[in-house]
Amino acid sequence: MVEQRRTEVCDLILERYLAGDLPAEERRALDVQRADSSALQSRIDELAVEKQAFLAKDPPTQFAHRMATRLRMAQSESESESELAPVQRAKHWWKWLLAPSATAAVAATVVLTFSVTRVPVESPAAQSQDKAVLEQSPPAAGPREIAVDELETDAIPDGMGFAAGREMKPAPEARMDSGRSRKQLAEESTGRLGGAARKLAKTKDVTGQPPASAPTSPTVIADSPSPAPPARTAPILDADAESAVAGKADVDDVATASGAATWSSPPAGPKRSEVARTAKAKDRGEPEKKKGDVVGLSQAVVAAVVKKNKAAFKACLQAAQDQGSIESGHLELVLNWTVTKDGTVKGATVKGANTEIDAELKGCLQQKLTAWKFPESDTDTVIERMVLPVLIP
Amino acid sequence: MIEQAQIAELYERYGHALYRRCLTLVSNPDDAHELMQEAFFQFWRGRERFEGRSSVFTYLYRIATNLSIDRLRRRKTAGHQIEYSKAEPMTPSVLATDRQAEAASELAELTVGLDEETITVAVLLHVDGMTQEEIATALDLSRRTVGKRLQKFLSHTRKRAVQVETHVTGQMRAGEGHG
Numbered sequence: 268m269v270e271q272r273r274t275e276v277c278d279l280i281l282e283r284y285l286a287g288d289l290p291a292e293e294r295r296a297l298d299v300q301r302a303d304s305s306a307l308q309s310r311i312d313e314l315a316v317e318k319q320a321f322l323a324k325d326p327p328t329q330f331a332h333r334m335a336t337r338l339r340m341a342q343s344e345s346e347s348e349s350e351l352a353p354v355q356r357a358k359h360w361w362k363w364l365l366a367p368s369a370t371a372a373v374a375a376t377v378v379l380t381f382s383v384t385r386v387p388v389e390s391p392a393a394q395s396q397d398k399a400v401l402e403q404s405p406p407a408a409g410p411r412e413i414a415v416d417e418l419e420t421d422a423i424p425d426g427m428g429f430a431a432g433r434e435m436k437p438a439p440e441a442r443m444d445s446g447r448s449r450k451q452l453a454e455e456s457t458g459r460l461g462g463a464a465r466k467l468a469k470t471k472d473v474t475g476q477p478p479a480s481a482p483t484s485p486t487v488i489a490d491s492p493s494p495a496p497p498a499r500t501a502p503i504l505d506a507d508a509e510s511a512v513a514g515k516a517d518v519d520d521v522a523t524a525s526g527a528a529t530w531s532s533p534p535a536g537p538k539r540s541e542v543a544r545t546a547k548a549k550d551r552g553e554p555e556k557k558k559g560d561v562v563g564l565s566q567a568v569v570a571a572v573v574k575k576n577k578a579a580f581k582a583c584l585q586a587a588q589d590q591g592s593i594e595s596g597h598l599e600l601v602l603n604w605t606v607t608k609d610g611t612v613k614g615a616t617v618k619g620a621n622t623e624i625d626a627e628l629k630g631c632l633q634q635k636l637t638a639w640k641f642p643e644s645d646t647d648t649v650i651e652r653m654v655l656p657v658l659i660p
Numbered sequence: 661m662i663e664q665a666q667i668a669e670l671y672e673r674y675g676h677a678l679y680r681r682c683l684t685l686v687s688n689p690d691d692a693h694e695l696m697q698e699a700f701f702q703f704w705r706g707r708e709r710f711e712g713r714s715s716v717f718t719y720l721y722r723i724a725t726n727l728s729i730d731r732l733r734r735r736k737t738a739g740h741q742i743e744y745s746k747a748e749p750m751t752p753s754v755l756a757t758d759r760q761a762e763a764a765s766e767l768a769e770l771t772v773g774l775d776e777e778t779i780t781v782a783v784l785l786h787v788d789g790m791t792q793e794e795i796a797t798a799l800d801l802s803r804r805t806v807g808k809r810l811q812k813f814l815s816h817t818r819k820r821a822v823q824v825e826t827h828v829t830g831q832m833r834a835g836e837g838h839g
Contacts, residue, residue: 277790279721279798282677288717293797318676325693330675331668334700341705 276300276307281314332660340578347571563648564606564641576639577655583631588659592625600624600655602636606648610641620654671700674717678724684787685728685764695731699724718799722776725783732768763787770817777801778816781809 276297283289284297301307580600587593599620604612617632618624624632641648678699683692703710703720710719764787771779780799784790792810796803 277788277794277798278680279677279784279788279790280794282680283717283798286673286677286717288673288715290800321676321679322672325675327668327672327675328664330671330697331664334667334671334697334704335664337701338704341701 275304276310278310278314281311285311285315285318329660343574347575563646564644568642569606569648569650572639572641573653573655576635579635579638580632580655580657583628583635584657584659586631587625587628590627592628593659595659598622598624598657598659600632600657602653602655603651604636604649606641606644606650608644608647610643612637612639612641667700667704670716670720674720675700677717678720681721681724682728684760685725685783686731687761691731692728695727696724698727702727714800721799722780725780726776729764729768729771729779729783732765733772760787770820771813772820774813774816778809778812781806782813785810 280289280293280297284294289297301311584593584598588595601618601620602615603617604615607613615633615636617629617636675696679692679696682695682699683689686692686695699720702723703716710716764783767779767782767786771782774782777799781795781801784795784798785792790798792803792806795801796806799806801809
């Protein structure tokens with residue numbers, strides 16, 4: 268268990284001695300010892316050589332550069348997380364309904380089961396009637412399921428009923444009354460909670476206005492036709508360029524890297540979260556969106572996710588640099604992608620703005636970009652020509 | 661503003677010692693380098709918490725020791741095996757002996773739940789073979805404090821040993837029952 272001691276003084280104290288970190292008194296004592304002991308002298312020399320070799324392999328300037336970059340990224344991520352937190356909380360409010368819904372479902376099942384199990388203890392006449400009903404039922408379903416179906420059939424209004432299996436078939440009267448399609452009814456019957464949440468999101472308009480028709484075209488965040496200003500955006504490997512990794516102002520910089528974003532989408536009714544976003548956007552000095560404007564992802568949210576995830580590109584860039592396909596210096600990447608309603612990425616393309624990048628790097632970057640996850644929204648959001656400058660050390 | 665010059669200076673002075681600390685415990689140069697960087701990162705991120713009661717070096721050293729011990733614990737949990745063949749050839753004086761690696765691995769299990777300072781003292785005593793006097797000098801602690809930390813370590817170790825013994829006995833009885 269014990270290390271083979273090389274000298275009368277342990278290496279840790281010698282390391283502190285070499286670092287100039289020992290208190291003056293102890294340092295003087297060691298100086299005296301060193302003068303008297305050749306073994307101690309040679310061990311100190313040995314450690315000094317090791318230290319020099321270690322520092323030559325990973326020089327302090329490079330180390331500090333990497334560390335500063337990492338610290339900035341960590342700082343930026345924590346800011347992004349705090350910015351995204353309200354959106355995430357608003358998005359998942361419906362999860363609180365899960366527990367009561369599950370309890371209600373269990374209770375309903377117990378009640379139904381209890382009702383079914385009571386059937387055999389009824390009078391012989393009732394039993395024979397039930398038997399007759401069972402004999403008329405489709406043979407594919409088991410006795411217990413058929414019994415449940417019978418009970419449900421009794422409960423549903425005229426004009427609607429259950430056929431074999433569980434598919435709901437609304438009668439023509441019901442379709443005319445509700446004005447809803449069979450598909451919508453089926454969706455509502457199968458995905459109760461999700462359907463209810465979506466329905467609530469559409470109808471719970473804070474303005475009290477009836478819900479507008481759902482947008483069919485995606486939101487587009489794109490270049491303005493005006494000439495692009497010089498990019499001052501999120502560097503991935505650049506420790507000196509501080510623009511995009513600190514402060515809220517930089518979040519906007521990332522989103523508008525290659526020009527002011529334009530919003531084009533058919534009108535839709537605002538949601539509660541949209542009202543909150545509008546208030547936040549107003550605080551940031553963005554132009555106020557009118558009622559009925561698009562309800563896609565905001566620039567700030569997109570930018571925050573980009574900031575949070577851009578470090579994923581580092582591995583691709585590092586590998587490309589190791590292979591010699593990119594060289595040290597500034598590199599600008601142009602990113603295009605679409606965020607779907609559920610927050611996933613599709614149609615990701617990456618290319619170099621100021622230089623060509625090879626297919627392997629392009630594929631790696633696109634793969635990383637496709638793995639990003641954005642908050643859910645009411646419509647697709649298209650991000651066009653976002654310029655992301657990186658500094659390859 | 662992150663002062664790169666300050667980070668560079670700290671690294672130049674203490675980087676090698678911290679790397680050696682990590683390497684002795686985790687026996688893998690890549691892991692040791694990563695842990696050394698992590699120690700600097702954690703120090704710099706939480707430097708507001710550094711009260712200056714010890715030197716920067718001993719503070720960093722405690723972080724590096726704790727990170728390395730934590731890595732050893734995770735390896736055990738994940739069933740990770742060190743692949744020496746992949747390790748770079750290092751200067752012999754830096755490589756840990758088998759006995760040191762074994763002692764570090766045992767300590768990693770025994771010190772779960774202990775504070776950084778106690779873990780560091782225990783490692784210096786049982787892995788590095790330093791005397792209590794040397795530990796006190798190296799960590800800027802009084803001899804009495806070192807003694808207290810070791811007492812704490814022993815007390816904690818006994819409790820852990822009882823827990824382990826109870827667990828093992830239970831397992832053996834359960835096995836006999838099935839047999």
